[in-house]
Structure formats: structure tokens, C-alpha cells
Amino acid sequence: MATQEIQPQSRFSYGYIVVSASLVIVTIAEGILYSFGVFFAPLLGEFGWTRAMTSGALSLSTVVHIPILIVVGRLTDRFGPRLVLSACGFFLGLGYLLMSQTNAIWQLYLFYGVIASIGMGFYWVPIISIIPRWFIKKRGLMMAIVTSGVGIGQLVVPPLANWLISIYGWRKSYLIIGSITMGVIMLAAQFLKQHPIQMGQLPYNENKVEEKNSVGKVDGLSIRAAVHTRPFWIASMLFLSWGFCLSIVMVHSVIHAIGLGMSPASAANILAIIGGAGIAGRLAFGRIADAIGMKPVLIISMSLISISFLCLLTGTEMWVLYLFAAIFGISYGTMEILQSPIMANLFGLSSLATLMGLNTAIGAIGFVIGPVLGGYIFDVTGSYHIVFIICAAMAMICIMLSTLLPLTRDKEERHYKSQL
Numbered sequence: 001m002a003t004q005e006i007q008p009q010s011r012f013s014y015g016y017i018v019v020s021a022s023l024v025i026v027t028i029a030e031g032i033l034y035s036f037g038v039f040f041a042p043l044l045g046e047f048g049w050t051r052a053m054t055s056g057a058l059s060l061s062t063v064v065h066i067p068i069l070i071v072v073g074r075l076t077d078r079f080g081p082r083l084v085l086s087a088c089g090f091f092l093g094l095g096y097l098l099m100s101q102t103n104a105i106w107q108l109y110l111f112y113g114v115i116a117s118i119g120m121g122f123y124w125v126p127i128i129s130i131i132p133r134w135f136i137k138k139r140g141l142m143m144a145i146v147t148s149g150v151g152i153g154q155l156v157v158p159p160l161a162n163w164l165i166s167i168y169g170w171r172k173s174y175l176i177i178g179s180i181t182m183g184v185i186m187l188a189a190q191f192l193k194q195h196p197i198q199m200g201q202l203p204y205n206e207n208k209v210e211e212k213n214s215v216g217k218v219d220g221l222s223i224r225a226a227v228h229t230r231p232f233w234i235a236s237m238l239f240l241s242w243g244f245c246l247s248i249v250m251v252h253s254v255i256h257a258i259g260l261g262m263s264p265a266s267a268a269n270i271l272a273i274i275g276g277a278g279i280a281g282r283l284a285f286g287r288i289a290d291a292i293g294m295k296p297v298l299i300i301s302m303s304l305i306s307i308s309f310l311c312l313l314t315g316t317e318m319w320v321l322y323l324f325a326a327i328f329g330i331s332y333g334t335m336e337i338l339q340s341p342i343m344a345n346l347f348g349l350s351s352l353a354t355l356m357g358l359n360t361a362i363g364a365i366g367f368v369i370g371p372v373l374g375g376y377i378f379d380v381t382g383s384y385h386i387v388f389i390i391c392a393a394m395a396m397i398c399i400m401l402s403t404l405l406p407l408t409r410d411k412e413e414r415h416y417k418s419q420l
Contacts, residue, residue: 014134015142025189026147027153031157031158034153034157076353100178132352143286150275151278237401242395247374262321273326274329282337300331307327308327311327
């Protein structure tokens with residue numbers, strides 16, 4: 001890799017450009033992902049498919065991008081995030097453009113479950129693996145800012161999609177959203193750099209210019225060594241259990257609310273509330289994690305997720321659904337904030353993108369199981385009651401797994417100092 005002369009840390013770090021571009025990409029990609037539930041009812045209404053059949057497109061998309069996640073880390077380590085995320089924008093936008101032509105269930109599975117899924121597979125790992133390279137002590141806060149794009153996307157895109165559908169219908173809405181997605185993500189990707197050394201800078205908070213000969217070197221376990229450790233599999237099972245809960249909310253929360261008598265616009269507000277609360281929750285928990293450590297924050301947030309699903313079991317009024325959305329929104333984003341810092345803390349930076357790809361691929365199994373199982377249980381029982389009980393139990397499993405992760409405040413401090 002060609003390098004530039006490294007200058008002392010200036011007031012402005014290009015890392016802020018990386019964070020800003022990443023925030024834009026996360027906002028668009030996650031907004032697209034969460035808008036699936038808004039298109040759910042129009043597709044059911046026009047084609048008469050079952051909920052399990054329609055949910056299967058999201059599960060298929062996860063199956064497709066699992067092998068992509070396994071290799072995208074290596075692609076990012078080798079070619080950098082700019083190329084990988086440009087491919088993300090192209091395929092994700094193309095999938096949505098083609099969705100406007102859907103007339104059969106196999107087309108839904110091909111356009112969304114395969115083509116758009118390729119784009120989503122290229123998305124998450126490059127984003128969360130480059131931020132730790134640009135920031136040291138502010139990793140939690142910077143990851144919170146980047147992943148707040150998930151909340152912004154939820155807050156903006158699902159209501160926008162619902163508004164577009166009400167005016168133009170679902171086909172033209174897919175065309176509009178697909179065009180925006182392709183253009184914005186591919187443009188933002190051009191501003192991403194993998195490492196500060198490419199810009200002649202040091203990671204933020206690093207001012208030791210005399211050590212510039214070692215700046216490009218990073219320590220950590222190899223992928224082979226990491227996957228043979230107990231903490232890797234604890235972290236992966238934690239992400240899997242969390243993903244199961246998230247996928248249920250993503251796909252079934254809006255259609256559940258409509259089934260209880262809420263209007264489509266009011267039901268779409270559930271995702272908007274989750275998004276708005278998620279912004280505040282990520283920023284708050286990101287700062288708290290930097291201050292007191294990651295493990296306490298994980299335990300608190302997973303406890304709140306469990307409580308949120310218990311809310312859904314206690315009532316069917318609109319305010320109960322909105323209360324669920326607020327509690328879930330505040331808490332669920334913690335995993336997105338801490339996934340990369342946890343892996344960096346446990347295994348170092350040398351193979352971070354590859355490790356993140358494998359960790360995310362294993363965790364994505366929860367995204368595969370959740371939507372189809374939730375749809376199947378509803379088709380059989382006519383209710384989501386059992387589904388929400390399962391989600392509350394999965395959140396409790398997350399609490400247990402969080403306590404088993406070997407993360408202590410002293411260890412985090414030593415890890416940060418080792419990077420200075």
C-alpha cells in the first residue's frame with residue numbers, strides 16, 4: 001500500500017469524513033431494509049400470498065448474503081471499502097428497481113432475495129470494520145454516530161415509502177427508492193479510506209509521529225486462531241439471538257399493528273419511533289460504553305429488549321405498540337454500536353474485517369429463521385403471541401451470553417493503551 005508522509009495530528013481528521021460518508025450509507029441501506037415491512041401489506045393485498053411465503057424473501061436474502069459476508073471481510077481488507085461499497089450501492093439499487101416489475105413470487109425472491117441481497121451483503125462489514133482504524137478512545141461514540149444512521153433510516157425511509165405508495169403505488173415507489181439508493185450510496189463510497197495512513201494521518205488521539213514507521217502495523221489474532229476461541233462463539237451466538245428478535249420486528253411489526261386495527265400510516269410510525277428512539281439510544285449508550293465499559297451496557301440494553309417484547313404481550317392498544325417501539329428502539333442498537341469494538345477488543349485489528357464478516361454471517365442465521373418462523377406461527381395460530389414470547393426468551397439468552405464475554409474495564413483500558 002502506497003503511503004504518504006505522516007503529519008502530526010491536526011484539529012481536523014479525515015476520520016470525520018469517513019464517519020460522515022458512512023453515516024449516509026448506513027441511513028440509506030438500513031432505511032431500505034426496514035421499508036420491507038411497509039411494502040408487505042401492498043404485496044399481500046395484490047397477490048394474495050401468505051405471510052410465510054412473503055417473509056421468505058427476507059429470509060432468502062439473508063441466506064444469500066451469508067456466504068458473501070464470509071468473503072466480504074477479506075475483500076475489504078484487500079481492496080478497501082470504496083470498491084466494496086460501490087458494489088453494494090449498485091446491486092441494492094438494482095434489486096429495488098427490478099422489484100417494480102414483480103408479478104410472481106419467484107420474481108420477489110430473485111429481485112429482493114438474491115439481487116438486492118448481494119448489495120446488502122457488501123454493506124455492513126466494510127462500514128463497521130474501518131471505524132476502529134480511524135479512532136481509538138472514541139470508538140464507541142464514533143460507532144454510535146455511524147450506526148445512528150440505522151435509526152435515521154428507520155425514521156425517514158419507511159414513512160417516505162408509505163407516503164410514496166399512497167400517491168404513486170408500490171411499483172413506482174420501488175423505482176424512486178431504487179434510483180436514490182444506487183446514486184447516493186455509490187457517491188458516498190468514493191469518500192471512504194481504509195486507513196489514516198492513506199491520508200498521511202494518524203488515528204484520532206494518536207500524536208506520536210516518531211512512531212510513524214509502525215503506524216501501518218496492527219496487532220491481533222489471525223482468523224484461524226480467533227475462531228478456535230470460546231469468546232468468538234459467545235459473541236456470534238449473542239449476535240444470532242439478537243438478530244432473531246430484530247428480524248421479527250423488521251418484518252412483522254407493521255403488519256401486526258395493521259391486524260390490530262391501526263391504519264397503515266399509524267402502523268408505519270412504529271418503525272419511525274424505533275428509528276427516532278434508536279438515534280438517542282445509540283448516542284447515549286455509545287458514550288456510556290466509552291465511560292463504564294461495554295459489558296454493563298450490553299446487559300442493560302438486552303434487558304430492555306426483553307421488557308419491550310413483554311409490553312406487546314400485555315395489550316393491543318396503539319399506545320402499547322408505541323411504548324414497545326420506544327423501548328426497543330432505545331436498546332436494540334447497542335449491538336450495532338459494540339459489535340466491532342467488542343471484536344477489536346477481543347481479537348485486535350489485524351483481521352478485523354474478516355472476523356466481522358464471519359461473525360456477522362453466523363449471526364445472520366437468526367435473520368434467516370426469524371421472519372419465516374414468525375410468519376409460520378401466525379399462519380398456524382392466527383396470532384403473534386407465541387412469537388413475542390420466543391423473542392422475549394431470546395433477549396434473555398442475550399443477557400446470559402453478555403455476562404460470559406471476557407470484557408472488563410481494565411482489559412478495555414489496556415487494549416486502548418496498546419493502540420497508542
